[in-house]
Amino acid sequence: MDEFALIRRFFTGLGPKVPEILLGPGDDCALLQMQAGEQLAISVDTSVEGRHFPAQADPWAIGWRCLGVALSDLAAMGARPLGFTLAITLPDADENWLTEFSRGLGALADQLACPLIGGDTTRGPLTLSVQVQGAVDRQHVWRRSGAQPGQIIAVLGSLGSAAAGLRSFHEQPERLHDRASWDSLEKAYMLPQPLIQEALGLSRGVSISSAIDISDGLLADLQHLLASSAVAAELDLEQLPLDPLLLKRLGKTLALDAALHGGDDYALLLTLDEADFPLARNLCPQLTRIGRLVKGAGIRTPEGDLLEPEGYNHFSGQQEGS
Numbered sequence: 001m002d003e004f005a006l007i008r009r010f011f012t013g014l015g016p017k018v019p020e021i022l023l024g025p026g027d028d029c030a031l032l033q034m035q036a037g038e039q040l041a042i043s044v045d046t047s048v049e050g051r052h053f054p055a056q057a058d059p060w061a062i063g064w065r066c067l068g069v070a071l072s073d074l075a076a077m078g079a080r081p082l083g084f085t086l087a088i089t090l091p092d093a094d095e096n097w098l099t100e101f102s103r104g105l106g107a108l109a110d111q112l113a114c115p116l117i118g119g120d121t122t123r124g125p126l127t128l129s130v131q132v133q134g135a136v137d138r139q140h141v142w143r144r145s146g147a148q149p150g151q152i153i154a155v156l157g158s159l160g161s162a163a164a165g166l167r168s169f170h171e172q173p174e175r176l177h178d179r180a181s182w183d184s185l186e187k188a189y190m191l192p193q194p195l196i197q198e199a200l201g202l203s204r205g206v207s208i209s210s211a212i213d214i215s216d217g218l219l220a221d222l223q224h225l226l227a228s229s230a231v232a233a234e235l236d237l238e239q240l241p242l243d244p245l246l247l248k249r250l251g252k253t254l255a256l257d258a259a260l261h262g263g264d265d266y267a268l269l270l271t272l273d274e275a276d277f278p279l280a281r282n283l284c285p286q287l288t289r290i291g292r293l294v295k296g297a298g299i300r301t302p303e304g305d306l307l308e309p310e311g312y313n314h315f316s317g318q319q320e321g322s
């Protein structure tokens with residue numbers, strides 16, 4: 001199968017038709033029509049085999065995951081997906097692998113009405129770069145800056161599960177191929193659900209002062225939000241939303257460590273006025289209050305203990321060839 005046959009067969013017609021996409025794959029560019037009052041939100045994330053997902057992972061799940069992690073950034077801005085492009089680097093054109101990969105990718109593209117509108121196909125070590133495009137009402141766009149002392153910090157989605165799921169696959173690699181039997185931790189890692197609908201519902205109904213999605217770990221990503229907003233945080237570790245299975249599997253200390261530093265959660269961290277929290281909870285019952293913003297810098301517990309924001313960092317320690 002040559003490059004163009006591969007594109008036609010696996011990467012054409014993924015996701016539904018949406019009115020804003022005037023032109024999809026097949027020309028030199030895709031064309032998007034923006035509506036008056038909306039801004040274009042753009043973000044790209046690369047997923048590398050062995051770095052972001054295990055070598056030999058289920059191709060359906062790799063397809064879902066590489067789009068899911070990218071769409072999470074649209075959720076974090078309160079943006080509605082319009083479409084995505086895929087730059088794919090493949091070691092070879094394995095038809096079975098590509099069939100499953102494009103089905104997993106297409107399943108999430110359908111669920112969130114986000115069609116594949118173009119891309120690039122090359123040969124080399126397995127790497128997937130997904131660029132997402134979204135539309136955001138200029139009145140309701142969320143940024144990392146904007147958090148104010150006195151407001152509360154809330155999280156949507158659970159924390160630490162994905163890190164425990166990755167650990168489970170390290171310990172039992174044969175489980176990577178048994179998608180039907182994945183538990184909630186394994187699903188959290190391999191099949192992250194970007195919180196697009198939840199974010200859109202919240203952004204229309206309540207004023208959110210700042211937001212970020214959690215990819216590197218709660219403390220690391222909270223620190224990015226705090227730095228952008230020039231505020232500090234007090235976190236109540238007893239309130240973190242933890243899956244009961246995570247607590248059962250790892251015990252409280254390791255579960256907390258996974259929730260604070262593990263990453264791969266693709267949960268949303270939001271700040272808002274305390275008075276708006278009941279309304280926000282009505283719109284999104286899973287929203288959990290985990291702390292509050294205070295003047296100053298850094299992250300502390302209510303008892304005053306400093307929490308160090310170590311999270312995932314691609315170049316910390318400079319291993320691999322330095």
Ligand SMILES: Nc1ncnc2c1ncn2[C@@H]1O[C@H](COP(=O)(O)OP(=O)(O)O)[C@@H](O)[C@H]1O
Binds near residue numbers: 045
């Ligand atoms: N190579 C790069 N060139 C320009 N901007 C970059 C590059 N890598 C990351 N960024 C920007 O730095 C910021 C932080 O990146 P990242 O941690 O990847 O964000 P996220 O967790 O939202 O994916 C983002 O605004 C991103 O666009």
Ligand SMILES: Cc1ncc(C[n+]2csc(CCOP(=O)(O)OP(=O)(O)O)c2C)c(N)n1
Binds near residue numbers: 051
């Ligand atoms: C096989 C494997 N090992 C380790 C990890 C842990 N990990 C790798 S990258 C990452 C952080 C998120 O990736 P990044 O490229 O920083 O995404 P971004 O912050 O740009 O969204 C984490 C927690 C993983 N996901 N998979």
Ligand SMILES: [Mg+2]
Binds near residue numbers: 044045
């Ligand atoms: Mg990124």
